[in-house]
Amino acid sequence: MRIGTARKLFVGFGLLPSVLLYAVFVVVPVFWSAYYGFMDWKGIGEARFIGFDNYVEALTHDIFWQSLGNNLIVVAASVFGQVPLALLLALLLSQGTWFQRFVRASVFMPMVLSSVVIGIIWSYIYQPQIGLLNGILSFVGLEEWKRAWLSDPSIAMWMIAIPIIWNFIGPYLIMFLAALSSIPQELNDAAAIDGATRTRRLFSITLPMIWDTIKVAIVLCISGSLKAFDLIYVMTKGGPAHATELLASYMYNNTFNVYRYGYGSAVSTLIVIISLLLIAGSQILMRRNNQ
Amino acid sequence: MRRNWMIVLTLLIVVTMFAGCSGDKGATGIKSAEGDSIKLSLWHNFTGDDLRARTMREIISEFEAANPGIKLNVQAIPPDGYRARLKTVAAANEMPDVFIMWPGAMTKEFQGGGLIQPVDELLQANAAWKDGFLPGSFDNFTIDNKVYSAPMSLTPTSILYYNQSILDSHGVKVPQTWDELLQAVRTLKAAKVTPIALGNKAAWLAQSSILSSLADRVTGTEWFIKAAAQEGAKFTDPEFVRALELLQQLQQEGAFQEGFNSMDNTQMEMMFAHGQAAMMIDGGWALTNLTANATPDAIKQMGVTVLPAIADGKGDPNTTSGVVGVGLGLSAKTEGKVKEAAHKLIFAMSGPEAQKRTLESNQLVSYKVELDKSKVSPIFSKVYELVNDIQFTPVYDGMLTSAGADVVNNGIQELLMGGDPKAIAAKIQEAQAKSLGK
Structure with missing residues (x-):
């Protein structure tokens, strides 16, 4: 369909208010914060220009890298936990019988809970004295498996990845269900007549047809995981001793507890850059796979 | 023809949107020309249902009743968000006239930013009150020998x-x-x-x-x-x-x-x-x-x-x-009659009477007061x-x-x-x- 110049102008004009809002509230703050990253600023008083010092400090600070490592654990748990699980559930639950609808609703339910509620629920599950998990372990006689799940730095991060997966599986399930329902039934029928097995149909028809949705899901997963903050804030506050620190909580702590607004801004800017790099990387990887 | 109408309509929407923005500014920019009443803004974090918060709120409403000439604009902000709100107005240099602030680091930052003024005048005018504080009470509110607040509690x-x-x-x-x-x-x-x-x-x-x-x-x-x-x-x-x-x-x-x-x-x-x-x-x-x-x-x-x-x-x-607890800070911009009213309010909220009532609401104070034990819990x-x-x-x-x-x-x-x-x-x-x- 060809669009005339006048039409284009009109469309542009119509979009103007939202583009303006987006620019003012999203684009400008991102650059603004990058700019504050060059300052030594306490939030009050004069900001002093110090060049790349904040960025260099962040990149040479071991806690920054530890936080990035923890973030990558969350990214991995989301991409390799949420997406395949959601996909599997979507394949199993695509029929829509009464039971399947019930399971779907149950899987989606955590999504409508606030993350503070989820954080508190899981804190009680992991609670060392009265917690559900330790309670079950002693009930089945596995006393020696009991742990202080969130205080033990060697496992705390993985323990937090579990509620993160549990929390966000719902929306991906819905996305995949929608994508599956858009595959024309004729394709599957034709393949079945040609003698293709179920597995063959899955890999040759279903997955390629919803590949774009999977890509979108992975991008959402990566960007969501790098923003992760609320569950950590409620469950561990990044502790003990930075064991569960994420980039976002590291940034928050430096900005609002230590009052180094400039440094915090530099860390936020680095988070944006890292997210963009990761998403670009995953896109390139998946494009190859697709061809 | 219809397209033209659409353009006009869109224009109208956009224009009213921006007009709305500037309209708001105009309204707040205009100084109200009210009679003799003095306007004084107060920010505090006594929003809870505990005894101390209730006592402080009572003191504020009693102050309002006793001073009809002073019009208080009170902002009660829940404790969790209070520091962040205060920091935000501090960054914009728009402090309320009187506000709860913490001793030590926060006082130093506000003083360094030229946001607060000392309350020495008020303390000197009420020597008995000043002498009633426990030794060292003012240390963390003092910078260059000037006292910026009087503590309302002790922790x-x-x-x-x-x-x-x-x-x-x-x-x-x-x-x-x-x-x-x-x-x-x-x-x-x-x-x-x-x-x-x-x-x-x-x-x-x-x-x-x-x-x-x-x-x-x-x-x-x-x-x-x-x-x-x-x-x-x-x-x-x-x-x-x-x-x-x-x-x-x-x-x-x-x-x-x-x-x-x-x-x-x-x-x-x-x-x-x-x-x-x-x-x-x-x-x-x-x-x-x-x-x-x-x-x-x-x-x-x-x-x-x-x-x-x-x-x-x-x-x-x-x-x-x-540590001594919070005290009331006084904005550097508060002058003249408003400052007098602010002094009155600070004295009402942290003066001898207020200290006594604070102590009786199960909160220690950094001030010499005899405790009536029948009024508090045994552990207190x-x-x-x-x-x-x-x-x-x-x-x-x-x-x-x-x-x-x-x-x-x-x-x-x-x-x-x-x-x-x-x-x-x-x-x-x-x-x-x-x-x-x-």
């Missing part, structure tokens, strides 16, 4: 709470020395009782309640003041490392329950209130929670004392770390008696820079997980020196 941060009936039933007496404490821990531990409840998820608790007093017992106050200023003492000095080692020893003896780094202080206070631990080391803020959650019988069993003495320590064992009057007998020493996060305090907090979590005291001391030293630019 001891390190009190050893104990449950007398648990101690009695295991034949343990209230520990007076470090060795007695360790012995008590071993006895209780052997009897499968949690010796000391600890909730250090937020990481400041062990620093504020345990380390601040414990380290003072070992190093003495003078050493700490020097080390905090990085003048003539360092956190890598052997006395500070020894304090860290003692704290670690307490953990290694099994004094704290499993998972203390993932529980918060409220959970810890509940454990103690419900008799699930024999002792707890916590600040004066625990009183509200204990009073609200323990049965009257349980409260009768509770006793309070200071942290045990350390043999050969340089500090005075008859002390607790503590025990704490009141305790703090009247002892001296106060500085709290770590009140003296260190925020960057230094952050490293101490995380360092203690690491220490309690078995970290190396020397390495942690070195990290603390580095952070404090760096944030002071030394």
Whole structure:
């Protein structure tokens, strides 16, 4: 369909208010914060220009890298936990019988809970004295498996990845269900007549047809995981001793507890850059796979 | 034709949108020309349902009733968001006339930003009031010999709470020395009782309640003041490392329950209130929670004392770390008649009468007042008696820079997980020196 110049102008004009809002509230703050990253600023008083010092400090600070490592654990748990699980559930639950609808609703339910509620629920599950998990372990006689799940730095991060997966599986399930329902039934029928097995149909028809949705899901997963903050804030506050620190909580702590607004801004800017790099990387990887 | 109409319509929408924006500005920009009434803005965080918050709100409404000529614009902001809101208006240089602010770092920042003015005039005009404060009350509100506020409360941060009936039933007496404490821990531990409840998820608790007093017992106050200023003492000095080692020893003896780094202080206070631990080391803020959650019988069993003495320590064992609480700050922009009204309000909210009423609402004050014990809970009057007998020493996060305090907090979590005291001391030293630019 060809669009005339006048039409284009009109469309542009119509979009103007939202583009303006987006620019003012999203684009400008991102650059603004990058700019504050060059300052030594306490939030009050004069900001002093110090060049790349904040960025260099962040990149040479071991806690920054530890936080990035923890973030990558969350990214991995989301991409390799949420997406395949959601996909599997979507394949199993695509029929829509009464039971399947019930399971779907149950899987989606955590999504409508606030993350503070989820954080508190899981804190009680992991609670060392009265917690559900330790309670079950002693009930089945596995006393020696009991742990202080969130205080033990060697496992705390993985323990937090579990509620993160549990929390966000719902929306991906819905996305995949929608994508599956858009595959024309004729394709599957034709393949079945040609003698293709179920597995063959899955890999040759279903997955390629919803590949774009999977890509979108992975991008959402990566960007969501790098923003992760609320569950950590409620469950561990990044502790003990930075064991569960994420980039976002590291940034928050430096900005609002230590009052180094400039440094915090530099860390936020680095988070944006890292997210963009990761998403670009995953896109390139998946494009190859697709061809 | 229809397209033209659409354009006109869109234009109209956009124009009204922007007109709306500028319209708002115009309205706030115009000074209202009211008669003689003086407009005074006040920000506070007494929004809770506890006794103290209710008392403070009563005082404010009484002030309004008694001063019809002063029109108060009160913003009551819940405590959790209060600091952030105040910081935001501070960054924009739009402080309210009178507001709750904290001593130490916050006062220094506001003074450095030229946002507040001293209240010396008010203090000098009411000499009896000024003399009524406990020694050192104004220290953290004083910069260059000018006093910027008067404290409205007092918070001891390190009190050893104990449950007398648990101690009695295991034949343990209230520990007076470090060795007695360790012995008590071993006895209780052997009897499968949690010796000391600890909730250090937020990481400041062990620093504020345990380390601040414990380290003072070992190093003495003078050493700490020097080390905090990085003048003539360092956190890598052997006395500070020894304090860290003692704290670690307490953990290694099994004094704290499993998972203390993932529980918060409220959970810890509940454990103690419900008799699930024999002792707890916590600040004066625990009183509200204990009073609200323990049965009257349980409260009768509770006793309070200071942290045990350390043999050969340089500090005075008859002390607790503590800070004066919030005070009312006065905006630098408040002048003339509004300033007079502001002075009146500050006196009403932190003057002798207000201090007395604050104390009677179960909140310690840094002011000489006789306590009428029939008006408060028994555990509160025990704490009141305790703090009247002892001296106060500085709290770590009140003296260190925020960057230094952050490293101490995380360092203690690491220490309690078995970290190396020397390495942690070195990290603390580095952070404090760096944030002071030394």
